[in-house]
Amino acid sequence: MSLSTLTKDWEPMSYGFLDASAKREIRRKMLKAVAVPGCQMPYASREVPMARGWGTGGLQVSLTLINPKTTVKVIDQGADDSVNAASIRRFLSRVSGAPTTLDTLDADLIQSRHRIPEEKLREDQVLVLQVPNPEPLRPVQPNMSIARQMHADADYGRMWLQLYEQIVRSGRVMQGASYPSMVNGRHVMTPSPIPRWDVPKLHMAKHLTILSAGREKRIHAVPPYTRVEPLVFDDVPYKVEEHGDLTCFRSGAKGFFMNEIPQDDGSSTYEISDSEYGVKTIKQAEGTETAFGESWYQDGEMS
């Protein structure tokens, strides 16, 4: 044994920013998260050059998975061009040399804040979702030790009660985003604040989804072909947002999740939330040859 075998050559920076021990820890926790779908696994959550709560959890997972051949797409509420998405995408590519893309079809790794792209993800793609609050029980049980015990006991009675009270008070389930969902029939998870529109996309999906909360230091996963069932009562069916009939005012795309843009006269116009899908629709209308993947929703209906 000599000094040269015990040390590594000097590098200006660890590849992919995270040091090797941080990556190993996240790898171990990711394996456990996949082995127990929907169960929150604690991890250390290292410092990255970004404030906690801005996607540091997703970023650490992406930095662990990335290599120079991984094509990366980053979206923020469906948009590739928001400041958060553009900054994360540039950071990922700078520290790893990985190519970036805006097109869902070209991506190997998709890091997303609060949306799942409209085109179906393939078996070889990995979706990394940024999670602000990984604990679905927090509204009904703020003490996280007790919440952990409730998960251990599969004690989700209060969760159902919360949904019931919403229906009694308001006539419908008021949960708009991060709709609590039962994974593999055992653990209730938050699918991160994706709209209700996106939750069915996780059910028996072809792709692997990893959800990581950097500030809360927990990671959970939905493996491919895993049951993800939103909590609903038998007589009150699960409803997605009524966006099936809306048309994007810019691209003319119809039947997808839309951003509502309030107008001066009190009315609203709508713009497609998956920005690259909108761009592709415009390109096609202009006569450019454009490849579309099969979408989860067709004519506003989940297929």
Added chain:
Amino acid sequence: MLSAPIPSVEETRANQAFDALLGSLSRPGQIRKLPGAGEASIIEALLDRECRVFCADPTLMPQVLESGAMVADIPEADHVFLGTMQNAESLLSVSQGSDLYPDDGATVIVRTVLGAGPKVRLSGPGIQTHQDISISGLPNGFWQLRQDLIRYPMGFDLFFVDGDQVLGVPRSTKVEEL
């Protein structure tokens, strides 16, 4: 302008090994390729001084010690390298974590022969309907004992290694002997 960073040989190997491990565990029954034969790249990708390791095969010991991991008996170990299994009893004391912390359940790595021998049918998360695999080199009663021991979400996760091939069977998978 920064030049594009280039991963070191070790980093590339660890990244590839983890890609294989994650791929095989999230799609049980599908065989993935490790960057090298045997457990070496798994040790490199996963182990460091935060781990407690049991190692049945003394030839792996130098690398395990070099990683800084603590050597432990099977019940205390979070990574259990059983080598080629002689009898199924080794599984009895493998750590299964707790209902509160299922992540404390161990990762068990076993040397087997893949693609030959008795058939088993896998189903569960990661598998669309079911997946049949042939696997030999396991002691008698292995699958039955696994089923008796695992009380989901407690349990242990298995990786079967054959040369540079790896196959994962997480605790969530239902195994049926055919």
